Amino acid sequence: MSQFARDVVEKLQRASAAKRLVDVTETEVDDLLRAKGVSTTSTVPTPQSLQLTKVRFGGSRRPPLPATNTGPTPTPAGSPFEFDWNPGPGLNGLGSARNLRGKSTVLEVILWALRGTCGVQEDVAKYIDYVDVGFAISGAPIGVEFTVTNDQPVGKVVGGTSPVVQLASFETKSEFAAAMAEVMMPRLQLPTIPTFSSVSGAYEHAWPSYAGALAITVAGLDILIGDHKFGLPARLLQMFIGTPWATTKAQAQTARKSLDAEIAADDERAGIADASRTSHRAAAQASLDAALAALAASPDPLADLAAAEAAVANVQRLSNLIAAAVIQHADLRTRTVAMEAEKTEEQRRQHQLLEDALAVKFFNRHQPTMCPRCTSPVTNDQRKEEAAGHACSVCHEELDLDAFDADLLIASTADETTRRSAIAGAKLVADTSPGSGTDRDAPDDPVDTLTALETAIGKARAQIAAIETNLGRWRDEREQSLALATPANLNASSRRDAELAVARAQGALEALTVPSPAVATGSEHVETMRRHARILTAADDLAGERVTEGQRAALTSIADRVTVLARSFGMDALTKVEITGSPSLKAYKSGVPVNYSRITRGEQLRLKVALAVALLHTADDTGIGRHPGLLLVDSPAAEELAQENVDAMVRALADAVDAVADSQVIIATRNVDLLNDLLDDRHRRIADGDGYLW
Incomplete structure (x- = not known):
């Protein structure tokens, strides 16, 4: 600890009552002086010439520019x-x-x-x-x-x-x-x-x-x-x-x-805050007095109380039904939009399958006379081998028998996705051909998917229409119940509003009477500064x-x-x-x-x-x-x-x-x-x- 800090402590302990600090320590003084940039030592300076x-x-x-100069002139x-x-x-x-x-x-x-x-x-x-x-x-x-x-x-x-x-x-x-x-x-x-x-x-x-x-x-x-x-x-x-x-x-x-x-500056802010607090407290008391007067003048809601309560209960019931129906209506509309999008995608997919299958069928019906790679001729023996041995007459690759039965030429080494798409397209072509007898109830039938989507969309639209009808009816009933409840309910509502106004005014007045934590914290900070x-x-x-x-x-x-x-x-x-x-x-x-x-x-x-x-x-x-x-x-x-x-x-x-x-x-x-x-x-x-x- 510095000697200067010790002397400051001694001075504070011997000071008059207004300036005295008896609990101050040398460490506190040294720390404060250091924080404020106050030197605790003195040096004797030597003159530097x-x-x-x-x-x-x-x-x-x-020389000055001439007085008649009106344009830019070089210096x-x-x-x-x-x-x-x-x-x-x-x-x-x-x-x-x-x-x-x-x-x-x-x-x-x-x-x-x-x-x-x-x-x-x-x-x-x-x-x-x-x-x-x-x-x-x-x-x-x-x-x-x-x-x-x-x-x-x-x-x-x-x-x-x-x-x-x-x-x-x-x-x-x-x-x-x-x-x-x-x-x-x-x-x-x-x-x-x-x-x-x-x-x-x-x-x-x-x-x-x-x-x-x-x-x-x-x-x-x-x-x-x-x-x-x-x-x-x-x-x-x-x-x-x-x-x-x-x-x-x-x-x-x-x-x-x-x-x-x-x-x-803090004292000035505190003074402004105190004045503002006093003003706000007076305003809060005036608000409480006015709220108590309004409560005393409000009517007692006794007439047709039972009917009004029944009407209010019916309004609540109908409101719950309407709320649930609105949620269900929104959910159905969301699902319908999603199904319509799925239907559009399925139609696009089936159209693509059909085009691909027609293209495959068109090219499979050709009888190649030579290899497209080396122009080697394709012989009749090779064509016979294709029919009997199930090998391509051009590349001699083994053919897929399931596809061959569907009148398709697909190598057995083709990837599964290509194979399944080609077979599905071939079936789709067969289904769209006149006199086709293909079973539409097959589980993998693409047409069944489209039909199922159309059916689901129709059901959803019917449900939406039914909900909209119910919503209109329930809303009309709720308006009628509200009309029955209003006369008695207005009196009760007015009474409740007056009671709430009194409670709020009392709370506001109490809040302005008790010092806030922020004010207490600010006061502690000011005391530390003092x-x-x-x-x-x-x-x-x-x-x-x-x-x-x-x-x-x-x-x-x-x-x-x-x-x-x-x-x-x-x-x-x-x-x-x-x-x-x-x-x-x-x-x-x-x-x-x-x-x-x-x-x-x-x-x-x-x-x-x-x-x-x-x-x-x-x-x-x-x-x-x-x-x-x-x-x-x-x-x-x-x-x-x-x-x-x-x-x-x-x-x-x-x-x-x-x-x-x-x-x-x-x-x-x-x-x-x-x-x-x-x-x-x-x-x-x-x-x-x-x-x-x-």
Whole structure:
């Protein structure tokens, strides 16, 4: 059993009455946590560095189609372009004297290759035909190469140098995103972040959420860490600073919320069922009252009761006769149809026998003069031998004497079926000949079979006619008896119907009064879920306490570093910063606390950059955490920072990044003079004059 399960059991046994479980065991807790995917151990993560080593992309700038175009026009060839850069560690800069010169596009292409999802503006993305971006994860090279075909990325992810190994391939946008998650998550040792929402239920944040936290853009300043709200910034903060038990906390919280939602749904269904049951019970009581009133008002059936009973008995007797006659009638009709079919078959068979026999008789009367096989002549001696010795005059085969007596020539070696058919056909020919004296009473006589069938069919048809006559008579008699029984019977029937209605209404009311087995089973299931919810709540609370305790010192250290960095970025009035695990940031300006959401956009930018750099320092100082050390910052001057503040921020950022091993920051700015002053050629890429970067 795990120590975490023991601690959960202890917490449940010491909890308040509403949350207490005294009969819970460590085995039950361990089994439940395992079933819900909640880790019972905590690991200390080691940072894995991520650096950009190459970014190359190209295509052609295609001019817009003329406004007067009304038919299909080939896509213009445009002017080709290519951007190729190999940035180094530390601070790197992308500069242009004016905005809209391609700086943001370079950062978006880097993120496209990193995340597997495209954030490049649609009109610009149409220019790009190929992308080749290289990364290094703790020194191990990773390459992302793809072309854009029909708006779909088609390419591969490779690793290593000698040899280069293909790690994944993709042909669609969704496959690209999945491939990057599959490659990057395990290599950077990043776990998925489970979460829950009332709309989507339980789901997991993965690589796109981590990668989004590596870029700082104007559009994402409302969020302190990353580019998604709804609890994700807190999870990212915990992961990046390596807070112990953070994964267990996220898993337990998600499992608890999922179970709470399931319980709430069951409670809602049960509430609807209870309301429906109450409504149905009231309706059943009203039905019973109405049935009792109808029974009290029904007449007592006493008049002509004896005559009515006799008529009813006669109706029953006649109904039985009719039912039996109908069955007999159907049986006779079935047998008649079968016999008629048999008669037709017998007629066909006899006709075939007759034709075969006539053919045999016709050919047997011939006197062959030669053998049909070898043309050897048949002599008179051979014919005499046939008559005297009973051997065929042509083939000398011994003849069947019974057939010979019937004036048939059949070899004694012929099969029995052929022999019997030929003899029967010969007799049939004899019977149909004028003046024939053949005995028709012979048991094998085929004509007797046909006669017997015709006789049986006639008898059956006579029986059918007799039954139909009886049925008509019995039905008339039954109608007369029904007419006699109706007046008294109606009263009795009405009384019985009223009594049955009362019985049914009473049964329905009783059924709605006693809980059904299904309701009892559902109640047991809900109670089990409530018990599990208590266990998961205790696990969530316990992990939360450990997370809070584990990150308290780290958050204090990070807040102090953010204060120093933000002041170096030009926030001179800043005296202190407080950061909580939610995460929330409170800036003290001249001693007055102001929440992050209430400060200016320029101040938000500087604090967000300062926090990101502070996370890099924390991972470098402690050797704990999961921040990979890469940061992309887009156009800080866009938030109306004074030029001297931008200069101070970039210079301070360069010093801060240089102090962190294996870190890399790429910043896009219009201050090209500052980039030229701070960075060498490898670490900067600057557009010429008013030109474009690519």
